[in-house]
Amino acid sequence: MNSDMKVVAIGGGTGLSTMLRGLKLHTRNITAIVTVADDGGSSGVLRNDLGMLPPGDVRNCVSALAEMDPVLGELLNFRFNEGTLAGHSLGNLILAALNETSSSFDEAVKKFSRITGIVGTVYPVTNENIQLSAILKDGSRIDGESHIGVHRENNGIDHVILTPAHPKAVNGVISAIKKADIIVLGPGSLYTSIIPNLLVDGVVDAIKKSNALKIYVCNIMSQAGETEGYTLSRHLEAIERHSYKGIADVVIANNAVIPESLKIKYAEEYAHIVPIDAERIMDRCSVLQGNLLLVRNEKIRHNFSRLSRTIIQLAKTKGLR
Secondary structure (H helix, E strand, O other): OOOOOEEEEEEOHHHHHHHHHHHOOOOOEEEEEEOOOOOOHHHHHHHHHHOOOOOHHHHHHHHHHEOOOHHHHHHHHOEOOOHHHOOOEHHHHHHHHHHHOOOOHHHHHHHHHHHHOEOOEEEEOEOOOOEEEEEEOOOOEEEOHHHHHHOOHHHOEEEEEEEOOOOEEOOOHHHHHHHOOEEEEOOOOHHHHHHHHHOOEOHHHHHHHOOOEEEEEOOOEOOOOOOOOOOHHHHHHHHHHOOOOOOOOEEEEEOOOOOHHHHHHHHOOOOOEOOOOHHHOOOOOEEEEEOOEEEEOOEEEEOHHHHHHHHHHHHHHOOOO
């Protein structure tokens, strides 16, 4: 284990939490910076009912970094199926209770992290009650994270914005970025998990000033309503449009063959393999391709073990400790 390596992972959703499970095998100095733009599912209900920030993505990251009894881990992720609690996970409800007894959401997350004994630190990117909106190519607007993926590519996303426009970052977020040896963006939903973090005041400036190795992990598949028809270069260009050109030193992409049956299944949901057009971005970053595929329960995911090893090995080749 390279216990001194300081890794900052920025994103949200399943992609970020999956990667964290692998990274904690290599370093204990992990900081996860997590979006709080979600307004759907259990998180959306708790957000509306209790006026709290959405706990789901934070809970997933805490669970991924936790060193606890497996039974407790199962309990935190247990989701009720019936009654008034249907759809809620126990971890979300615990975070909701901690939020009620704390001065801020990030204080509640700190308490939750102590209870579960996590490796590293998890920060919600902001304590402010933000709303994510997508501005489409025709100038129309979709408000709310959970509504963004419902339109078709012929009127795709031009950019996304937050309301309020310049939310303040949680204490600790900016300093963690500045001190990082490695900064990883993704994997995860481009416009709803990764980019919202970059719109929080000071985050992009801190990334730009950091001496860290900056890595973008591209999604294996496109996402309906968000990135239909996107190549690898279009993913990176969207991030750069919301930050600055050259934000990534390295882009990591999967080049393993996807089983034909899964291609058909995903195509029914308007999702396709992201083509690797490396030549379009090699003027400003390198592209590392490899077999990072994991298929589980007919779902395509990144192999978190291989992905984390790849990230750490990249750092070693750059002379980082």
